[in-house]
Amino acid sequence: MKKTPLNATHHELGAKMVDFGGWEMPVQYSGILEEHEAVRTGAGLFDVSHMGEFTFRGPDALKMLQSTTCNDVSKIVDGRAQYNGLLYPTATFVDDLLVYKNADNDYFAVVNAGNIDKDFEWFSEVAKGMEVELVNRSDDYALLALQGPRSVELLQPHTDVELSPLKYYAFANGTVDGAKAILSRTGYTGEDGFEIFLDPGDAPRIMKKLIELGARPCGLGARDTLRLEAKMALYGNDIDHTTTPLEADLGWIVKLEKGEFNGRDVLQREKSEGPRRKLVGFEMVDRGIARHGYPVVDGSEEIGVVTSGTHSPTLKKALGLAYLPLDKSAPGTEFMVLIRGKETRARVVPTPFYKRAK
Amino acid sequence: MSIPLDSKYAKSHEYVHFDDKEGVGTIGITDYAQKELGDVVFVELPQVGTQLEAGDELGSIESVKAVSELFSPVSGEVVEINDALTDKPELVNTDPYGDGWMVRIRVTDPTEMDELLMNAEEYEEYIQTEAGH
Numbered sequence: 350m351k352k353t354p355l356n357a358t359h360h361e362l363g364a365k366m367v368d369f370g371g372w373e374m375p376v377q378y379s380g381i382l383e384e385h386e387a388v389r390t391g392a393g394l395f396d397v398s399h400m401g402e403f404t405f406r407g408p409d410a411l412k413m414l415q416s417t418t419c420n421d422v423s424k425i426v427d428g429r430a431q432y433n434g435l436l437y438p439t440a441t442f443v444d445d446l447l448v449y450k451n452a453d454n455d456y457f458a459v460v461n462a463g464n465i466d467k468d469f470e471w472f473s474e475v476a477k478g479m480e481v482e483l484v485n486r487s488d489d490y491a492l493l494a495l496q497g498p499r500s501v502e503l504l505q506p507h508t509d510v511e512l513s514p515l516k517y518y519a520f521a522n523g524t525v526d527g528a529k530a531i532l533s534r535t536g537y538t539g540e541d542g543f544e545i546f547l548d549p550g551d552a553p554r555i556m557k558k559l560i561e562l563g564a565r566p567c568g569l570g571a572r573d574t575l576r577l578e579a580k581m582a583l584y585g586n587d588i589d590h591t592t593t594p595l596e597a598d599l600g601w602i603v604k605l606e607k608g609e610f611n612g613r614d615v616l617q618r619e620k621s622e623g624p625r626r627k628l629v630g631f632e633m634v635d636r637g638i639a640r641h642g643y644p645v646v647d648g649s650e651e652i653g654v655v656t657s658g659t660h661s662p663t664l665k666k667a668l669g670l671a672y673l674p675l676d677k678s679a680p681g682t683e684f685m686v687l688i689r690g691k692e693t694r695a696r697v698v699p700t701p702f703y704k705r706a707k
Numbered sequence: 708m709s710i711p712l713d714s715k716y717a718k719s720h721e722y723v724h725f726d727d728k729e730g731v732g733t734i735g736i737t738d739y740a741q742k743e744l745g746d747v748v749f750v751e752l753p754q755v756g757t758q759l760e761a762g763d764e765l766g767s768i769e770s771v772k773a774v775s776e777l778f779s780p781v782s783g784e785v786v787e788i789n790d791a792l793t794d795k796p797e798l799v800n801t802d803p804y805g806d807g808w809m810v811r812i813r814v815t816d817p818t819e820m821d822e823l824l825m826n827a828e829e830y831e832e833y834i835q836t837e838a839g840h
Contacts, residue, residue: 365745381771382746570745570772638749638769660748660771667749689767689774 353398354491354549358556362566369569370463370585372399377568384571385662388538392497393567394559397537397544398552401465401487403472405456409479414448414456417475417611419594421604425450430518430535434602435460435468440593440612440619444468445584447535449520457486459544461584491552495564496542496575498705503562504543508532512543526558537572539579540705577657578664578703580630586641587628587656587670596624596672598700626653627678630700633667635693639686645671646685646692652677655686663703673697708834709738711804715820716830717780721765722804725820732781732820735808736768736799739834744770747799750792752810757785761823765810768799781819783812 350373359366364375375396377384387393405414414422419440420433427450435443444464449457460468469485476483495504501512510523510532520533528551536542547555560566573583582588588597595603595616603616633639638660645653658669677684680699685692714722720740723732741747749769759765759779766777788810792798798807814820825833 376772377745380746574771636749637751638774640774660769662771 351399353396354552355396355398355493355556358553359396359566362560364566364568367569369399372462374399375566375568377570378566381568381570381574382662384565384567385574387565388497388540388567388571388575389663390498392495392499392503392542392564393538393571394556394564395494395496395567395569395572396492396552396556397494397572398491398549399462400492401460401462401468401485402490402492402546403458403460403469404484404486405458405472405481406454406484407479407481408454409476409481410454410456413472413475413479413481413483414458415607415610417472418446418448419604419610419612419616420448420602421607422448422450422456423607424604427452428519428521429516430520430533432518432602434588434594434599435471436594436610436612437590438611438615440595440615441590442584442588442592442594442597443471443590445582445588449533459492463585489549491547491549493545493547493552493556493559494536494538494542495545495559496536496538496540496567497564498541499563500540500542503559503564507558507562517541525555528555530555537581538575539581539701539703540575573657574659574662577659577668577670578661578701580670580701582628583657592628592672593619593624595619596626596628598628623675625675626672627675628656628670629673629678629697630702631669631671631684631695632698632702633686633693633695634683635695636667637688637691637693638667639669639671639688639693639695644687645673646687653684661702668698668702669695671695708742708831709804710827710831712827714804715780715824715826716833717778717824718833719776719778719780720834721778721780723780723820723824724804724808725814725817727817730814730817731786732783732812732814733808734765734780734810734812735803736777737830738803740775741800741803741807744768744773744775746771747796750796750799750809752788752792753785755785755788759783759785759812761819777809779812780824781812781814782816783814785810786813787811
């Protein structure tokens, strides 16, 4: 199994480790509910070093990113990041990713751990004949996510980056406790916080330092419940090579007017005709938890599928995401999920399930 | 890891605490099992009066992360279920052998207790082997 630079630290801290797509990762330390609450009310710390990092440099860097993704990369200003979709010509997802702009002709991207090789091959194919140097830097960075309302207060005394003026989805180069770092005001929890790129050698010391300052170490279990409450899509669950951004209710990252890109014609058609299905948030009406892969049925007919589902620690109820036919996707619509063979009632609700107070 | 000496254990990590005067067995999941599952958020139990054979599905336990089936370690009739778990499923984590019990079964054949199940010592050995796989 692959290990992050923080693997020994997780073992030292007594984490429960699991195989996550070929990576040995902490699923929890003290317990998912406690860790979840720490992020909603204080500060939590995640090792997300398994994520991949690519750099794109050269005169065709923008052209290449524009032709492979659906959001408008030309709109990113220096020092900002953008959520985006890397698409096949079928308009379905190769991956979802964050694109960061250092300066003109100088971008980097953060991609999902399980998709690093696939994404790199996909970009490399497009890069042929273009003036862009594409480098997979995934092994050169450790990545810590400090998340929660106390993140600024906890981190500020130990970094030379002024955090308050750093806007959501902005990033800056600096140091954390003397270690060289990129601080990005992004995350996957629905809370304020920072993703901190570090040299692998510095990561264990910085992780321990942040814990000492009051951040609670959190595992992938809490990361999943947190991102689901905030309705952030998980590749492999809610989006994959069979789903388009419009089906996934990610219309806000589809910029048809930006020019030609992979899948544009499909998305244009979907936009005018309406996608045949839509990813919606739901909560359970009957008791039970509908989980990934459970079928949505109408009598004997399978009409949809649950892509994510859990017990929400913040809202204290069972909720999830499901693909439903467009005419059954309006909030308030009830539908049936098969939970271990039993028809169980659920209801479409507005999303996100949880939104932090501004 | 707590493994009370006065109970018997199934490979699927349920315990039975048998009251031989009443002929009733109290069933729940072990301390080891609750730790493996993590925070329990929902327990689905059978109705009183349900007849079960040893190995039949008894219900299910949902933790935040996953769902697990619960199996009846012995044959018998369900005479009581722990209603407290409806509002406080976390009792399974905090007190698995006490307030976190799940069902009581009138045991049809008490010899199953010895034939089908492990004692505390055997169970401890079993989970060590399983944990070390």
